[in-house]
Amino acid sequence: MAASHGYDPSFTSAVIDLMGPKTSDRNREIMGSLIRHIHEFAREVDLTPDEWTIGVNFINSIGQMSDSKRNEGHRICDIIGLETLVDEIAHKLDLEVGEDAPTSSSILGPFWSPNAPFRDNGDTIVRSPHSGRLALMRGRVTDLVTKQGIPNAVFDIWQASSNGKYDFQDPENQAPNNLRGKFRTDKDGKYFFYMLHPTAYSLPTDGPAGVLLNMIDRHPFRPAHLHLMISHPDFRTVTTQLFPSDDPYLESDTVFAVKHDLVVDFVPLEGDDKASLQLNYDVKLAPKSMKTISSL
Amino acid sequence: MAASHGYDPSFTSAVIDLMGPKTSDRNREIMGSLIRHIHEFAREVDLTPDEWTIGVNFINSIGQMSDSKRNEGHRICDIIGLETLVDEIAHKLDLEVGEDAPTSSSILGPFWSPNAPFRDNGDTIVRSPHSGRLALMRGRVTDLVTKQGIPNAVFDIWQASSNGKYDFQDPENQAPNNLRGKFRTDKDGKYFFYMLHPTAYSLPTDGPAGVLLNMIDRHPFRPAHLHLMISHPDFRTVTTQLFPSDDPYLESDTVFAVKHDLVVDFVPLEGDDKASLQLNYDVKLAPKSMKTISSL
Numbered sequence: 239m240a241a242s243h244g245y246d247p248s249f250t251s252a253v254i255d256l257m258g259p260k261t262s263d264r265n266r267e268i269m270g271s272l273i274r275h276i277h278e279f280a281r282e283v284d285l286t287p288d289e290w291t292i293g294v295n296f297i298n299s300i301g302q303m304s305d306s307k308r309n310e311g312h313r314i315c316d317i318i319g320l321e322t323l324v325d326e327i328a329h330k331l332d333l334e335v336g337e338d339a340p341t342s343s344s345i346l347g348p349f350w351s352p353n354a355p356f357r358d359n360g361d362t363i364v365r366s367p368h369s370g371r372l373a374l375m376r377g378r379v380t381d382l383v384t385k386q387g388i389p390n391a392v393f394d395i396w397q398a399s400s401n402g403k404y405d406f407q408d409p410e411n412q413a414p415n416n417l418r419g420k421f422r423t424d425k426d427g428k429y430f431f432y433m434l435h436p437t438a439y440s441l442p443t444d445g446p447a448g449v450l451l452n453m454i455d456r457h458p459f460r461p462a463h464l465h466l467m468i469s470h471p472d473f474r475t476v477t478t479q480l481f482p483s484d485d486p487y488l489e490s491d492t493v494f495a496v497k498h499d500l501v502v503d504f505v506p507l508e509g510d511d512k513a514s515l516q517l518n519y520d521v522k523l524a525p526k527s528m529k530t531i532s533s534l
Numbered sequence: 535m536a537a538s539h540g541y542d543p544s545f546t547s548a549v550i551d552l553m554g555p556k557t558s559d560r561n562r563e564i565m566g567s568l569i570r571h572i573h574e575f576a577r578e579v580d581l582t583p584d585e586w587t588i589g590v591n592f593i594n595s596i597g598q599m600s601d602s603k604r605n606e607g608h609r610i611c612d613i614i615g616l617e618t619l620v621d622e623i624a625h626k627l628d629l630e631v632g633e634d635a636p637t638s639s640s641i642l643g644p645f646w647s648p649n650a651p652f653r654d655n656g657d658t659i660v661r662s663p664h665s666g667r668l669a670l671m672r673g674r675v676t677d678l679v680t681k682q683g684i685p686n687a688v689f690d691i692w693q694a695s696s697n698g699k700y701d702f703q704d705p706e707n708q709a710p711n712n713l714r715g716k717f718r719t720d721k722d723g724k725y726f727f728y729m730l731h732p733t734a735y736s737l738p739t740d741g742p743a744g745v746l747l748n749m750i751d752r753h754p755f756r757p758a759h760l761h762l763m764i765s766h767p768d769f770r771t772v773t774t775q776l777f778p779s780d781d782p783y784l785e786s787d788t789v790f791a792v793k794h795d796l797v798v799d800f801v802p803l804e805g806d807d808k809a810s811l812q813l814n815y816d817v818k819l820a821p822k823s824m825k826t827i828s829s830l
Contacts, residue, residue, distance in 0.1 A: 244827040245622055253615035256786060258751025265749055268585065271578045273614050275571035280619050282567045284828035289564065290611070290620045297607040301597020311590040318569050319549035323576050324586045326541055453561055455554025490552060531540040532580035
């Protein structure tokens with residue numbers, strides 16, 4: 239492709255070949271591919287010095303807007319779909335056509351906490367005031383291969399409140415671990431607890447993410463979603479998100495996390511004074527012996 | 535290539551296609567190519583979540599180490615050859631095979647100043663103490679097509695001092711505009727002035743540039759060089775650098791600025807009490823009517 243643009247095609251190899259002998263094999267593979275693709279990009283679009291300067295200033299602005307509580311580098315990667323792609327690469331199983339697949343993974347995002355408390359089945363993760371609708375979530379975690387329930391799987395859930403903020407973004411309104419909790423599945427692989435119907439929210443647009451979204455004429459919204467991480471020592475952990483099927487941003491999630499099997503229906507719940515909605519969701523876990531494509 | 539790796543090849547198109555209708559044609563071209571290449575890079579190397587996280591942290595560190603006097607984003611681009619490639623794209627002329635070429639361009643770098651004073655031919659740009667060797671530089675600026683001298687061309691030179699620093703990096707030791715100056719060619723296109731034999735120096739390695747260079751086992755040195763910008767209203771401006779032929783870093787310039795026709799010999803000068811070395815260098819400028827490849 240380089241040659242077809244009239245520029246010296248040997249230059250890129252010269253840059254790559256300057257890597258020294260102490261470069262690890264993996265770093266050589268990664269940096270060789272990255273340098274080659276960045277060069278091909280510049281040749282393909284005939285990148286001008288002024289455009290390159292805009293890019294340099296943009297890269298510098300990413301770190302300048304980031305701190306221990308804000309990660310614009312992460313956000314920019316999400317906007318260009320890179321975190322979702324890396325998630326696919328890490329988790330896509332080497333399945334035959336037609337073979338049953340486990341629950342799809344989706345990106346972890348920046349709001350998972352390692353400190354969420356264990357709670358009992360039937361408990362609620364709603365611990366602070368809100369203006370949302372309460373929902374009962376229930377379902378079963380099963381073995382993809384045997385179809386049997388998996389007892390003692392850990393079902394970790396976290397979600398934003400009805401104002402679109404997670405507990406540690408919103409300490410004035412939310413107690414620590416509000417809308418977070420870990421549950422253990424029972425002997426049949428079942429779990430159930432109370433939560434909020436999730437709420438759509440915008441990424442912060444006062445930094446580089448906003449600049450990029452404006453440049454490519456995209457909105458900053460994530461569809462309403464809840465986060466899940468389901469784990470058991472004998473199975474591949476699934477980190478994922480679920481999305482109400484009536485959300486207007488399903489087709490244009492600004493971080494590209496939506497997959498078909500992750501779109502769910504909240505249905506009316508009657509006869510339960512703790513909630514007016516219900517979500518049934520079963521999870522299929524793959525045994526650890528199944529290989530991902532990237533590990534082949 | 536995506537398909538051959540087993541990952542969903544339609545994902546990248548979905549990301550690109552989300553760009554809205556108000557995206558400019560040029561932004562759509564640039565971002566489409568950039569997203570496609572970044573995705574292909576991730577698929578090619580099966581980029582892992584941990585490696586991606588290292589990359590995010592590295593990107594954030596670039597801006598965090600940059601300020602009004604330090605541009606790590608620029609430096610990282612230089613280390614991967616991107617500024618040199620963009621310079622080639624901007625300046626490569628659409629020449630027939632065997633056709634005479636103008637003086638090669640090379641990157642501007644971060645140390646050019648718009649405020650360098652005009653000086654008279656025969657003057658010196660050395661205005662502050664140093665430990666280097668003095669040299670007489672002389673030559674002729676000619677029209678690539680007619681081979682005639684170009685009168686009244688502006689010959690702008692800047693260089694680091696013998697300690698490897700430019701004036702505004704080194705205000706304790708160097709007066710403003712030390713080792714900078716603009717000269718006008720005479721009626722025959724000739725110029726001459728006194729300067730220093732240049733000195734090799736290291737890029738700063740206490741930031742992300744140092745992290746990257748260490749990762750790919752490369753030294754941080756630039757070969758000794760002097761910077762030139764030669765301009766005239768009727769000709770394409772040439773911004774370039776010249777390198778002494780005996781420099782040990784010619785083949786491994788950390789910013790890839792060296793080209794064959796920019797390597798020069800400083801020769802002993804006798805009978806001149808102002809300098810012990812001489813550099814003869816003629817410059818060929820292309821008329822503005824000649825097209826670059828990227829403008830076609």
